[in-house]
Amino acid sequence: MPVFEQSIGDKAFSLSEVTSSIRRTISSRYGSSFWVRAEMIKLNHYPYSGHAFPDLIEKKDEVIVAQMRAVIWNGDFKRINEKFLSCGIGALSDGVSILFRATIMYDEFHGLSLRIIDIDTSFTLGELEKQRINCIERLKAEKIYNLNKSKQLVSLPKRFAVISVESSKGYNDFMKVVASCNQKFAIFTHLFPSLLQGEGAVYSMLQAFERIEAVAEFFDAVLIIRGGGGDVGLSCYNDYRLCRAVALCSLPVITGIGHSTNQTVAEQTAWHDCITPTDLANLILEYHETALQNISEAKNTLFLRSCDILNQERQSLINTKTELLRHSKYIISSEKQNLIQTRTQLIEKIKRRMSREREDLTLLCKYLRLLSPDLLLKKGYSMTYKDNKLVLSTNNLKEGDTIRTVFSDGEVISTINKVKQ
DSSP states (O other): OOHHHHHTTSOOOOHHHHHHHHHHHHHHHSOSOEEEEEEEEEOOBOTTTOOBOOEEEEEETTEEEEEEEEEBOHHHHHHHHHHHHHTTSOSOOSSEEEEEEEEEEEETTTEEEEEEEEEETTSOOOHHHHHHHHHHHHHHHTTOTTTGGGSOOOSSOOEEEEEEOTTOHHHHHHHHHHHHTTTTSOOEEEEEEOOOSSTTHHHHHHHHHHHHHHTGGGOSEEEEEOOSSOGGGGGGGGOHHHHHHHHHOSSOEEEEOOSOSSOOHHHHHSSEEESSHHHHHHHHHHHHHHHHHHHHHHHHHHHHHHHHHHHHHHHHHHHHHHHHHHHHHHHHHHHHHHHHHHHHHHHHHHHHHHHHHHHHHHHHHHHHHHTOHHHHHHTTOOEEEETTEEOOOGGGOOTTOEEEEEETTEEEEEEOSOOOO
16 A cells, blocks of 8 residues: 555644644744854845844855844844944944844744844954955055056947856846847847856856956956845955956956945946946946937037038128128229229320420421521521532542532532642
C-alpha cells in the first residue's frame, strides 16, 4: 500500500494547532530579550504610522551570510531615535551597524518577527558605511575621486557601452524607453553582460570595464544599469576596485542602479548618476531633444535673421536708389549749371579774345600799310630789280647788267656802266 494511503489514518493537525505549537515553542525558547549585532542597511521608517521595518544583514569576508527584516514599533522608534539625536550621532538612518536588544515573536497571522526594543548608541557605524568611507578616502588620497567627472561628454552622445544583464528589469526598462524613440533618434547600445550584485559582481564588472576599454574609441559613454532588488545588492558598488575602475574609465560613466536612498561610491565617482534606468534613458533622450530644440531654434533664428538681412538690404537698396536718384539730379543740375557758367565764361573769353585779336589785327594792318611798297615809293624810295629779282646789295651787280628801277609813278630801264662799293 502506498505511503500516502497509510498516512491517512494518522492524526491530522489543524493549521491553528501547528501555529500555536510554533508560538509556544518560540515563546519557551526565546522568552526573554537578548542582544544582537547586525548591520541595518535600510531603516524603512514610515512617518504616517511611526513604525520602522529595518533590513538587517550579517557579512563574513565581505559576503552577506544572513539577512532578516525586523520591526521597531512607533513608541520604541521615538525613544531610540531620541537617544541617537541626544548623543550627537544624528537621526537613526540607513547604513549603520547596530547592537540592539530584541525579542522574537510569533503571531498566528503575521508569522515570525524580530522586534527591536533598544539599540546601543555606542555601536553605530556599520561595516558597509566604514567600507564606503574608507573607499572614498582612498580614492581622494589617490586624487582620482573626481577624475571621471572631469571627462567631457560629447554634445550629442549616441553610442553607449552598457554594463548590465539582459534579463535585468532595469535594462529592459531602459531599452524600452530608448526603442520608443529610436526612429526619431539614432541611438546605438552594445551590452557587455555582467553580474550586477552578489558574489562575483565586482570581478564581473571589472572584466566588463576591461573589454570596454579595448574598444573605447567606438563609444561615447559607459552606462551601468541595474534595476530591482533591495539595497543589500548595492554593497558591491562601494567596493574600492570597482569604484577605482569607474574613476579611471577613459569614457564618462553614467549610473542607473535602481531606487536607492543612499548614494554609493560608484555613483559618486561616476560622471553622472541617475536614480533609475528609466531616468538614465530619459537623460540620454534629453540630450537629443535638446539638440533637436537647438537645431529648431537655429533654423528659426537663421530664418528670422535672413528675413531681417533681406529686409535691411531691400531697404538699403531702396535708400540707395532714392539717394542715387537724388544725387544724380543734383549732379545733373550742378553740372548743367557748371556748363551754363562755363558757356557764359567761354563766350566772354571768346569775345575778349576776339576783341584783343581785332585790335591786334588793326594795329598789324596799320603797320603793314606803313610798310607797303607803294607807300614807300610815294615817299621817294625806289626798288631796283635785276632779272625780276629785287637787288638788295651792290654786290649783286656788275658792269653791263641791265636793271629795272621802279618809282611810284613808273620805272626806268638802265645799263650799269660802273659799280662803286
